[in-house]
Amino acid sequence: MTNTYNASRTFASPHAHGGSGVRHTMVRVQFALLPATLFGFWLYGWPAFFLWLITLLSCLAFEFMSLRLMGRQQIGRTLGDGSALLTGWLLAMTLPPWAPWWVGVVGAFIAIVIGKQVFGGLGHNVFNPAMVARVALLISFPLPLTTWVAPLPLTSAAAPGFVEGLQITLGQMHLTDAMSSATLLGYAKTELSRGVDLVQALAGDHAPGLSWSGIRAGSLGESAAVLILAGGLFLLVTGVIRWQAPLGVLAGVAVPAAIAHAVAPGHYLDAGTHLLSGALMLGAFFIATDYVTSPTTGQGQLIFGLGVGLITWVIRSLGGYPEGVAFAILLMNALTPIIDRYTKPRILGRTRAGRPIDPPPVGKGA
Amino acid sequence: MGLMEKFFGLSWGIHPEDHKRPAADAATRTMPVPERLFVSLSQHIGAPARPAVLVGQQVKKGDKLADPQGAVSAAIHAPTSGTVTAIGEIPAPHPSGLPVLAITLESDGKDEWAELQGCPDPFALEPAEISRRVAAAGVVGLGGATFPAALKLSLSQKSRVSTLIMNGGECEPYLSCDDRLMRDEAAAIVDGIRLMLHATGASEALVGIEDNKPEAIAAMSEAARPYAEVRIRPVPARYPMGSEKQLILVLTGQEVPADGRPGDVGVVVHNVGTARAVHEAIRHGRPLVSRLVTVNGACVGQPGNIFVPVGALVEEVLAFAGGLKKTPERLIMGGPMMGMSLPHARVPVVKGTSGILALDAAQVADRAQEPCIRCASCVRACPIGLLPLEMARHIQVGDLKGAVGVGLKDCIACGCCAYVCPSHIPLVQYFAHAKGEMAAQERARLRAEATRKLAQARSERLEREAREKAELAARRKAERAAAAAAAASASPAVTEGAQA
Amino acid sequence: MSGTIRTLVRDGLWDNNVVFAQMLALCPAMAVTTSGTNGLGMGLASTAVLVVANVLVSLLRHIISPQVRIPVFIVLIASLVTVVDMVLNAWLHELYKVLGLFIALIVVNCAILGRAEAFASRSNPWHALIDGLAMGIGFTGALTLIGLIREFLGSGTLFAQASQLLGPAFSFLEIRVAGYGGALLMILPPGAFAVLGFLLAGKRVIDARREARAAAAATPATA
Amino acid sequence: MLAAILSLTILGALLGLALGIASRLLHVETPPVQAELEAMLPGTNCGQCGFPGCSGAAAALAEGSAPPTCCPPGGKALAAAIAEKLGLSLDLSSLTDEGPKLATIAEDLCIGCCRCLKSCPTDAILGAPKQIHNILKEACTGCAACVDHCPTEAVVMQPVPVTLQHWVMPKPLAA
Amino acid sequence: MSLEQLKENTLYQPLLLGAVALLASASLAWAASATRDAIAAAEARDLRDSLAQVLPEGFADNDLLADSAQVEVGEAKPLTVYRARLGGTPQGTVFKVVGKGYAGPITILMAVDRDGRTLGVRVLKHTETPGLGDKIEIGKADWITTLSGKTLESARWAVKKDGGEFDQFAGATITPRAVLNAVRGGLETFARHREAMLGLPQDGEPAGKAIARKEGKSS
The missing domain is CATH 1.10.287 (Helix Hairpins)
Structure with a gap:
């Protein structure tokens, strides 16, 4: 009989674990992003891949530097949890695919250092780091961040080759007017501001129906709305995310959009176009579901999602920017503590207000 | 209530892998009495029992070793016949490994019962008499909480409970002692239940058994068939179904108020093992001196359920169960979710020991802590509706009051939150620490109050003494003056002065 | 005596800096500092008001009763600022065109009221003058630093339009980083918050290191 | 011009009058924090804080010259209560309770001089001349006031052993 | 004490x-x-x-500040105009127009000669996004000078994106569009109230006839 057991320290219960892990979750989310990302690489060619790679590597580098600077232990393990990688990936999904390299590097700095580590690292950031970076980049560098490229699939003749792609990413080749294009939302906004009726504007090349194929100008995260949706459904099925936040976002956009479109079709895009355009799908399934910056309860997540959706619609329809998902998410991130406060679960045996419930008259239980 | 039931029925708790078989299916064994038994005096909630024997005294099996002390306490009896060789400190079956007072009993090998007073027709007895006999037998709740059973019986009598809920949930993974008892001794359990119904005055008993124990459900249904008042109610297998509040909610739909007792909703909950102990105590007069213990875990040679005399060392139980195949990663008394890790194996089995688990590293699945990512898995898992992540954050920075504000006092330490936490944060340890700290602060506060009273008493005493001294001095002075005056004026006053 | 003055100066410049330690006057510190020149101008104008207000309050300190001290300070400071505003507008019109917007802001600069309340009203005029000067220079330094960083990151220039403020002789200060358009965010309000945050953190790091070094130096001495 | 000057002056005078009257009518005595603090302190005047008795410590706490942690017998709980009363933020995690100590008497050293008796703020020491003294555990506050009065060093402060009932689960190490 | x-x-x-x-x-x-x-x-x-910035050198010999007038142009407030004369003859007029920019009003000073041709345009005050919309400032870019020397008819008053002849800035269309709209509005106002703005007698005088003819041609 082995009799050498002697505990070196005190262990608290429970003495078993369900087996879930942070890394596990992050890897699943990355897996869910893969189809849309690969489609984006095909659609926009080598520059898209280079920018993605640069953003990811920069995120890892800045995470490493921050952790070193703060004197954290076990940097390797923290890097390995995949959170910085995911932040970089999500950020890259929202950037114009042919943006120059420094956009990715500066974005990674803002996301990791200002958006995350300054707040105390993983789990402490108030705002979604990728969205912080996205918004900061958009405001700081409006030009490169609003220059979109028309789809040039890798298989097409006009697509830039490896070396050309590198030159584009390194900023040594400028986009010609012929190559650049506007996103659907951007185009609609411009036309509207010229006083053109949307019904006329959105015919032909700009027909919203084309959105289903995903072949149009935009970021990796907005061209392939259907693939993003598929990734999101995968996360839903595997239990990584829950349905409340995505549904809230989609409903928050679709309902006001449908109403407004019914009232004034010339001034407001229809719900379908809203849902398939911009970063809505990415925002609904990958960003609004970010654990750290969204409410903890299902009820809270639903409110959060609805808020994101509604603000997105308001910005898109009435604001100055054609797209508003990132702003909407940041605004709702700021409200998360308040939502959390008012959507606490009811404690068993207590009323919502926290007082013990009144016992029922004795004897009724039978 | 329907919505509420749906809400709680669906969302609380967790589904841990139960690991109950094959140990649950192995035949029950009885462990021979070891040479020496260490009978702890703290085997129940409440004040430790007071020794009632002297060192060197000979006792028979079932003789009383210690008397209850105070309102909440239980008697302790000799698990075998032999000689009391010592009354002193031994390591407690507790994570701290701190000492506890125990009576050491040297077995004489005969295992002779003392004269027992059974009762052939207990239903003729007064309910109060049943409670008294249960108390005399030292029966405590065998589900793990070890609350003196007699006290619960008489309390329920006073609060007129209508329903007796029998807890056959046994939701902790690995454990199967209740399952085994229900399979093997269903008749005794049902008899115990009927005795408890009689003692409490409740009109019906609902026996909640998780649906992952079909054999137990079958055996119990069979045994309970003649008695309409005893109903077997299968409940979904879900942890922590065996928690009082959850079981009451599932079986009756009633919610126990946060600061209340089950009696407030007209129910009382007992464990099925307790029912058997009551049966033994009333029908045969046998006090609680042994119990069925599940010995399980990857490191155990022959996992199974073993009748173990109270006071046997864990190390001896493990040896009887086929020894250890390898050095365990963790040795646990109780279940993996709420049980206590043991500092070593030389601690005694007590009345509340439902299981002894020797788990290997894979079963413990312990990993280094990572930062909280607010995934809220713990919020969904919490059967009470608390926010474990927020409580832990408050405690992390020493803000105990804040933790209480978000529900620390409602926490039942079931361990669901820590079980599901992807960051492996020892949430339960935070809560246990905070509860301990709060208790310590409360003790300090009470002590400071007592100190202030003592200090006040002293200053009053000093004042009084000073005043008395001054008065005395004044009186003497006056007397002297009077005496002098008297002496000066006339002589007849002298006698008066002498009298004074 | 000189020890006191040294303390005053060090307090104003670093230890008790208006922006970095007292966290006062953040409104002008953030709103105005879109360039180094703006920061410098606002700092200089504030310094002037600060010095005069400090001396005035110090002179009047014995006759000011505690009940009405705040209104008295405010009236004094507001009048002072208005006079400065008019004088600049009349005779230093070019400078006024650069600083005009900010001068009215000085009225609500709580650093000035704060110094009047916390220091000048209980010190002699000489010390009040030194304090005002030190605090003002500290404030100017902080504003210029924030402004320069924001300007550099935000528009890729340094001390743009400095010659308008300081005269053509100072045009050598104006530097433009070739080929860098700047990150707009930095000259918008969030940039001010971010830069201020990083500078605050930086000051704390420096202070902590200094303390550690002082402690390390003290240990062997006592041992 | 004159109108502007006059109106401003009159406005100033009126406001000054209003403030002067208000300062009289709305005069508030500062709340007696010191008395409240004194009531919170143990009241044993043991002197471990270094102030003349508990009232001295209360005065020092009220004016901020003593830290909320100055009272060792009060421990963590008292420190937290004082910090809350004074509105201070206190990092209790850095405060380690040494654990309570009680005075004990080494019986072979005690000569029964009764000197320690008088020093005890809670009358916790029992004894008579030429008799070995004894300390009531329940009444001893561990203030150590008696230790210095013993001529034979028979009074020793000993830590109260941790028992199962008083054991506190250690706090997890932060990640 | x-x-x-x-x-x-x-x-x-x-x-x-x-x-x-x-x-x-x-x-x-x-x-x-x-x-x-x-x-x-x-x-x-x-x-x-x-x-002086919007008027060419030697265009006028009078003191413009002294020769200002309030002209009713059918809006809430009368428009302040400064008349430029050479040897007493009205040559042109200077006035302010306000455009609706991206981030707020854009105040523009423009000078128009007697033929309705822009002499010079300058932005006096604006709150457009720095780095994008502020290229309307003369200090930042010389885009604003492309607006000089154009009449209402001679130019297509729109940015190229909208089918006009003026450049837009990359990333910002709203700001130049606002400036162009404001200037065009100014020219239209001038066309409608030419006499009053130039300080010409309303009718009867020879000079007036000549101009009336011109007006007739242009309308």
């Missing part, structure tokens, strides 16, 4: 605050009167400088 006792007196407060207020208002009054003329002169100089 009599001062200390005095301070506690309720009447001391109004006296003190009143005295301080008197002092302050007196000094303000002095400063205001002392600086009034200088400030007016400085502001006039400013205005003259801006006027």
